[in-house]
Amino acid sequence: MLEIRNLAKSFGGVKATNDVSLEFPDGSLTAVIGPNGAGKSTFFNLITGALKPDSGQILLDGVDLAGRAPPEIVRHGIGRAFQVASIFKSLTVQETMLAAVSADQRTSAVLHKRFPLPETRDRAEHVMELLGLAGKRNRTAATLSHGDQKLLDIALALVLEPKVLLLDEPTAGMGPEERWRMIDKVRELWETQKITVVFIEHDMDIVFKIAPKIVVLCYGHILATGSPDEIRNNSAVIDAYLGTEHAGAAA
């Protein structure tokens, strides 16, 4: 289980994350929403080690990862995909996957071996199949469409077999059709891989459709947590973020 306790981070006088405490049980799917500047990406950056928290704990299965470097956090089982697809543009899809699987091996253990390592093939192949990238294995990442680059970014996080997968706006920059394809893929991943998925999303239709649990952040603190219906009917959330468009839609 991923457990966040009293996490705080300030930039100067701005409290980007203000005493946030949350629990993400194993195998859960949670959406993090909130207006621009709510501290959603900062929250992810703190969990993944891109930023060091001022205080608080980030417990993964009881191990405190707060303040540790990203490679160490990844090795403990937290994977991440980025808002803007973060990929390796000169490598092909297949090279990217195979290189990612062997990336955590000690240099002295692989220096005399040739790329790719035979033992990495199955896992790389499995993830390419899972995300529908197998047919594009020989394409260099730079030549992929925006949607495929986002999928590759997720594939990179997934190929390391994380316990927790953090997706920062997986549908950002996509058209309506591509957006739903991507979100179906995210849901499928969550269902088949049995991992904990936490995603940031701005499209409320998507959030209310697929997320069993929603966390609303506002100015760095938690405004509300609950099921889609609870969030829709929360007056504080309606005032601060949702407005009347999504409010009470379930009623």
Added chain:
Amino acid sequence: MTELEAGRAQVLVPVRSGAALQRYRDVLIALIAFAVLASLPFFTGSKALLDFVIRCSAYGLFATSLNLLVGYTGLTSFGHGMFFGLGAYSFGLIMQKLGVPVPVAFVATLAITAVIAAIIGAICVRLKDIYFAFVTLAFQMLIHSTILSWASFTGGDQGLRGGIPRPAFLGINLANHVHLYIASCALLILGLLAMRQIAQSPFGYTLRMIRDNAARASFLGIDVWRAKLTVFVLAALFAAMGGMVMALFVSGAYPEFAYWTISGEGIFINMLGGVSTFLGPMVGTVLLLLLNDTVTRFTEYHGIVLGVVILFFALGLRKGLLDFVAEWFSHRDAGEGR
């Protein structure tokens, strides 16, 4: 076997056998190249040609090692020449002062280089882009200044005088020109083969990931600093090998071997030959040395001619020679695939 597994096996077989074939192919090419080079003295009595190949071996090792940093890792070092000079001086001094067999001096030089490269690298690889480039240059100037000012040990601006003793070992007499030539070729081929292995290993692909997107690499569990430091030290070792070949060739070591212009030549060689292919720097080395030897024969203003060539490649072509060849092949393959 399920249909999916069967499909997977079909797709994956070329990956596995391709990697093994690539290794055998590289070794075969290396053996053929060595056989051709080693047989050269039996077909020609031209000492100038053999000297040219020895110089190509020294500079080729140096330039290819620089490409491990520049082309594969995205670390543009302006001070890589310090390891060329360090190799030449360490080897020369060990041979002069200690009188040990050549292989012992060779290994000791590599050990000294590794220690110094690890110290310098630990500081430099934390820096990015232009800061990395200039701090490496600063270290090179520090080593050059040390060589000049510590005259009692290094010979100062006169270099190591009195020649480097080259006692015979295992039937190899490096004082003999042909023996020296064949030993240089062997070091070149072995060095290139080792660097090719590094580039084509999983670690080589980790370096490519760091070059493309170091931040993302760290979110895949890669310790970017450690990987950069490792390749920095490895590249230094091969540069030192080049320096040793040069020291054996001229039977001495001179401050120019550690001057910034050596690093500049390394960068230029890489620009000339191209950084996107493994053999680009080797081709660049042959071109630069040919150009140097030819131009200096006709004019004393050879610097101007070389400058024009540099500008032509840097501003006009924006690629090295082998980059164009590689691009042509990839376009052709893409055309055939359509």
